[in-house]
Amino acid sequence: MDRPPGMMDVAREAGVSHITVSRVVNGHPSVRPETRTRVEAAIQKLGYRRNSVARALKSRRSSTIGVVIVGSELFELPRILLGVETAAKQAGYWVSLASRQGESTAGDLMETLQRLTDQSVEAIAVVADRPGAVETLSGLSLGVPVAVVMSGSVAGPDLSSVEVDQELGARLAVRHLLGLGHRRIAHLTGALRTFDARARVEGWQAELTAAAAEGPLLEGDFSAESGFRLAHELCDADADAGPPTAVFAGNDQMAMGALAAFAERGVRVPHDVSVVGFDDMKGAGYLVPALTTVRQDFVHLGSSAIELLVRRVGGEPPERQRITPRLVVRHSTAAPRSDT
Structure with missing residues (x-):
């Protein structure tokens, strides 16, 4: 056969009408079991596959x-x-x-x-x-x-x-850090052209403002590389207010990069600086140290x-x-x- 088998070919092979084949294909209950078995055997033998596009046009589903x-x-x-x-x-x-x-x-x-x-x-x-x-x-x-x-x-x-309520997630992260006693909390944000990054900045800023706390904002791109780079910038900064004691990273990838940068600079986590991520990516609990983060389902x-x-x-x-x-x-x- 030079063309794909059709419903008529199945009907001919099974010795039934094409209407019966249609009923079997569409799960219609009014087909006798022995007839259904014969049609299914013919479908298997010929390798018939129904035309879903044609079916959609006809049924509008x-x-x-x-x-x-x-x-x-x-x-x-x-x-x-x-x-x-x-x-x-x-x-x-x-x-x-x-x-x-x-x-x-x-x-x-x-x-x-x-x-x-x-x-x-x-x-x-x-x-x-x-x-x-x-x-x-x-x-x-x-x-x-x-x-x-x-x-x-x-x-x-x-x-x-x-x-997912991104702003609430950021608030939860910052509240946790404030509750531990941190008053200067940096935020390493993802690309601000995205919804998630913007919402997390709003949550971070709202919690800092409510607590009369502060911290720098540095923009990255949600990658581990940007977290690594921005954490080095934090270490190099000579701010009058002093370095942040905590970092809220835009996601776990950025937090992972920050952990690597702090380790490279001899900054101990969490002894010198606390780090919170966002996402709870697979393996976050096995970073060193295990990462505190906001879980999105x-x-x-x-x-x-x-x-x-x-x-x-x-x-x-x-x-x-x-x-x-x-x-x-x-x-x-x-x-x-x-x-x-």
Whole structure:
């Protein structure tokens, strides 16, 4: 056979009508067990695969959710996608994945979204780390429910969103350090073009202000290399107020770089300086010292986005969810030295 086997070929092989084959393929209950077995054997023998595109056009249902990834600072993307895939499978959906990395334009994003709607996806989740993506989506009508993941508040009334409360996470980290007695807390932030970095700066600053405390802000890019570089800058600074006794890093990667820089400079953690990260990446508890950090449940974030979209497909209104992070205290934080 020079072409892929079709439903008529299966019907001929099994000695039934193509309607019967259709019923078997679609799980219709009104098929006798022996007939179903014969049709399934024919499908197996011929290697038949149903045309999901044609089925989607006919039924106007594809059982597919599109996922668009926008941005380059999404370090925990695999865990988000694990939650997406798991929740989608449980709800009876497939996932169609598209990606726009680097400095994508609004036109790039629009093209990607249009390609997914052309595939008859029933909903779209946009995992984004920067404002431009959300601004493009605001006021846009794609004809399917859209949820923004990880990107803060969204302006469009038809857009759903789900995010971890980044500002609260930063507040938890700084409150912990303030509670230990630290009054000068530096923040090594990730790239400020991203939502997460901005929200964490706001939380850090709000807690310092409320406590009449202070500390320098140094911008990196969420990488371990930038954490290493910025920690060296802290060590080299000759500020009148004196060096910070604590560092709140923009994420665990930056905290890891900072730990390496402090070790290189002979600065002891937590004896000389306490360090807090953000994310609770795999292995954070095995750094030296074990890292105090803010845990984000990325798997739950991904699964929540899909659950929200499934409800939208079912006719429920848009929702905006914030997931509460949790502080995990380990050995990289302690009270400041009595002589500081």
